[in-house]
Amino acid sequence: MIKRMKEKIIHGLFFLNGLLVIAALLGIFLLLIVTALPAFKEIRLSEFLFTAVWDPTSYARPSYGILAMLAGTLLVTCGALLIAVPIGIGTAAYLAEVASPRVREIAKPVVEVLAGIPSVVIGFLGIVLVGPFVARIFHTSNGLNALNGSVLLAIMALPTIISLSEDALNAVPVSFCEASLALGASRWQTVILVKIPAALSGIIASCMLGMGRAIGETMTVLMATGCAQAMPHSFIDPVRTLTATIAIELGEVAYGSTHYYALFAVGLALFIITFMVNLASDVILHKYQNVVK
Amino acid sequence: MKSVKIIKISAGNFSFWYGAMKALSGISMDIYENAVTGIIGPSGCGKSTFLRSINRMNDLIRGSRADGAMLLDGKNIFEPDVDVVELRRRVGMVFQRSNPFPKTIFDNVAYGLRVNGIKDRNYIAAKVEKSLKDAALWGEVKDRLRQNAFELSGGQQQRLCIARALAVEPEVLLMDEPASALDPTATLKVEELIHELKKKYAIIIVTHNMQQAARISDYTAFFMMGELVEYDQTTKIFTNPSKKITEEYITGRFG
Ligand SMILES: Nc1ncnc2c1ncn2[C@@H]1O[C@H](COP(=O)(O)OP(=O)(O)OP(=O)(O)O)[C@@H](O)[C@H]1O
Numbered sequence: 145m146i147k148r149m150k151e152k153i154i155h156g157l158f159f160l161n162g163l164l165v166i167a168a169l170l171g172i173f174l175l176l177i178v179t180a181l182p183a184f185k186e187i188r189l190s191e192f193l194f195t196a197v198w199d200p201t202s203y204a205r206p207s208y209g210i211l212a213m214l215a216g217t218l219l220v221t222c223g224a225l226l227i228a229v230p231i232g233i234g235t236a237a238y239l240a241e242v243a244s245p246r247v248r249e250i251a252k253p254v255v256e257v258l259a260g261i262p263s264v265v266i267g268f269l270g271i272v273l274v275g276p277f278v279a280r281i282f283h284t285s286n287g288l289n290a291l292n293g294s295v296l297l298a299i300m301a302l303p304t305i306i307s308l309s310e311d312a313l314n315a316v317p318v319s320f321c322e323a324s325l326a327l328g329a330s331r332w333q334t335v336i337l338v339k340i341p342a343a344l345s346g347i348i349a350s351c352m353l354g355m356g357r358a359i360g361e362t363m364t365v366l367m368a369t370g371c372a373q374a375m376p377h378s379f380i381d382p383v384r385t386l387t388a389t390i391a392i393e394l395g396e397v398a399y400g401s402t403h404y405y406a407l408f409a410v411g412l413a414l415f416i417i418t419f420m421v422n423l424a425s426d427v428i429l430h431k432y433q434n435v436v437k
Numbered sequence: 438m439k440s441v442k443i444i445k446i447s448a449g450n451f452s453f454w455y456g457a458m459k460a461l462s463g464i465s466m467d468i469y470e471n472a473v474t475g476i477i478g479p480s481g482c483g484k485s486t487f488l489r490s491i492n493r494m495n496d497l498i499r500g501s502r503a504d505g506a507m508l509l510d511g512k513n514i515f516e517p518d519v520d521v522v523e524l525r526r527r528v529g530m531v532f533q534r535s536n537p538f539p540k541t542i543f544d545n546v547a548y549g550l551r552v553n554g555i556k557d558r559n560y561i562a563a564k565v566e567k568s569l570k571d572a573a574l575w576g577e578v579k580d581r582l583r584q585n586a587f588e589l590s591g592g593q594q595q596r597l598c599i600a601r602a603l604a605v606e607p608e609v610l611l612m613d614e615p616a617s618a619l620d621p622t623a624t625l626k627v628e629e630l631i632h633e634l635k636k637k638y639a640i641i642i643v644t645h646n647m648q649q650a651a652r653i654s655d656y657t658a659f660f661m662m663g664e665l666v667e668y669d670q671t672t673k674i675f676t677n678p679s680k681k682i683t684e685e686y687i688t689g690r691f692g
């Protein structure tokens with residue numbers, strides 16, 4: 145009898161927990177929408193989405209186009225992924241397959257500690273180290289541009305990708321590898337043709353988490369990408385991201401002004417992007433699992 | 438039995454350790470070309486260990502160690518200059534627990550061909566069909582080659598693993614209880630297949646089924662606690678074994 149009661153109480157507690165999380169998330173989302181909507185009383189949605197000039201403090205005519213910032217965000221994020229995904233998976237495969245147990249035991253915790261480095265420190269690194277390096281290679285006046293941001297975000301995403309991908313690779317049953325090796329496959333053939341496909345859902349998840357961190361990252365990109373308002377044309381153009389804009393301007397904006405609401409609209413746009421990325425990866429994952437799992 | 442017997446594999450005072458645990462001690466036996474060699478013995482006596490030593494599958498197990506000789510065509514496979522990938526290509530294996538890849542039925546069988554550099558699609562398709570037919574599975578899967586192998590039943594998965602091993606045409610086939618999850622019909626088919634295959638290969642098969650061992654193997658080895666107790670022609674082992682314990686095991690009066 146008491147056992148039944150206990151079960152019920154525990155069940156109830158977990159239920160409440162879940163409810164609380166959902167309520168909090170929903171609350172944040174609603175707040176974002178409610179605060180963002182008034183912006184569109186003044187700004188046309190098409191102007192907001194499809195024009196590139198963001199100049200809310202202009203006396204003559206304030207403009208609220210996020211296209212340049214959107215492009216900047218995507219440029220920096222995609223660049224970061226292009227750098228981080230191959231390196232991350234490669235390193236994970238090395239750790240899971242080639243490295244001696246000793247090396248693995250040391251490398252794994254070190255990599256995981258790297259994930260905890262504050263973003264300000266990474267941004268600092270970008271200004272004094274990566275930036276000048278990028279500038280030297282591409283002969284630009286300073287290295288504060290999209291590429292610099294991509295490199296830094298890649299560095300930030302790498303620990304997540306490496307650590308989780310390695311876990312996923314290690315979770316692949318030994319019997320798959322044995323079957324492959326017994327057929328005369330080499331070790332690398334086994335990794336590429338059997339292990340990585342079998343671990344793919346975990347690997348994709350690790351990349352998504354890494355990307356999630358990159359899109360939402362503020363401080364690093366704020367410090368390292370040059371914060372230029374113009375539409376970027378290449379990786380060595382300075383850019384300003386959605387997050388950086390919010391971080392810079394929200395502190396100084398007048399409460400209740402159109403500018404204030406517009407910043408929340410920028411936040412909403414960011415939210416929708418991350419949401420869609422997650423949704424897309426989920427769909428891809430499901431499709432893939434139906435075919436291959 | 439043919440009068441000229443070619444020795445394909447020869448174990449010479451072969452021992453094997455998992456860490457400090459000695460799983461095989463001083464095994465010496467010759468395994469012949471174009472013959473089926475059965476290995477019987479109580480659970481845990483080292484049958485799988487012996488089998489997995491012949492294609493060096495046990496290399497993967499950390500802390501394991503082999504001692505003595507295992508000759509394949511007269512060459513010790515544990516010598517440092519041996520190419521393990523090449524060795525495993527020549528010595529095929531069907532595992533005790535069936536282990537298809539999480540891929541389609543077709544890709545499972547084609548895998549061994551592809552990793553060995555074969556690109557010709559027609560050849561692969563023909564080879565897949567032939568292997569599945571040989572493994573008595575073609576009729577059941579020919580209309581769903583693109584389905585995931587995990588959707589097959591346990592017995593079908595086991596036959597898929599047999600087909601997969603056949604596709605690469607090894608010289609030696611190691612089979613670790615290949616019929617343990619099969620119904621009588623499929624078992625019979627696999628036994629017929631083994632009979633057919635021995636024209637081309639040397640086959641070593643582990644089985645817990647005495648009737649099966651008596652039916653299909655030309656030679657039988659009886660293992661116990663990591664040692665080779667008796668090894669002889671199957672008829673001899675099953676009618677007139679020289680050790681009392683062999684007789685007890687075969688007749689089920691053991692322990
Ligand atoms: N990976 C391993 N690590 C440590 N010990 C092992 C390992 N594999 C097998 N052993 C041990 O080696 C001994 C022989 O095992 P093996 O699998 O060769 O037995 P078997 O004769 O095939 O048994 P069964 O008929 O149950 O399959 C057993 O005592 C087992 O516990």
Ligand SMILES: [Mg+2]
Nearest residue numbers: 484485533613
């Ligand atoms: Mg066994």
